[in-house]
Amino acid sequence: MQSGRGKSKHWVLVFEPAAARTIDPLMGYTSSTDMNSQVKLKFDSLEEAENYAQRKNIDYVVQQPHDSTPKKVAYSDNFKSDRRAPWTH
Structure with a gap:
């Protein structure tokens, strides 16, 4: 696998989770009531x-x-x- 540097020149603002995620008892999915956890803002510079x-x-x-x-x-x-x-083949 090769990990490149593409799309890595941005500064990203990510919100810390305000509440713990919960597990849905029927399906087992994790969910959260915190809408800010879905927000990711990208900026061209740190400033x-x-x-x-x-x-x-x-x-x-x-x-x-x-x-x-x-x-x-x-x-x-x-x-x-x-x-x-x-080495095995």
Whole structure:
């Protein structure tokens, strides 16, 4: 699986759940009466997101993005003799 960076250049405002989710006794679905849990707002910059939260009197916490650590893997590593799991086909 390859995880790309597409559509990851936005700042997202997500509301914290105000109430715990409940389980429907008949079907087993989880549901919530909190409508804000369905709202996800995207902004082009951190400043826009902060300004919006301040205008609407929303308490917020900024989570800075972290840099991923790329792993160097070669196709030939699949056939090494010292693999952790043996190669089977």
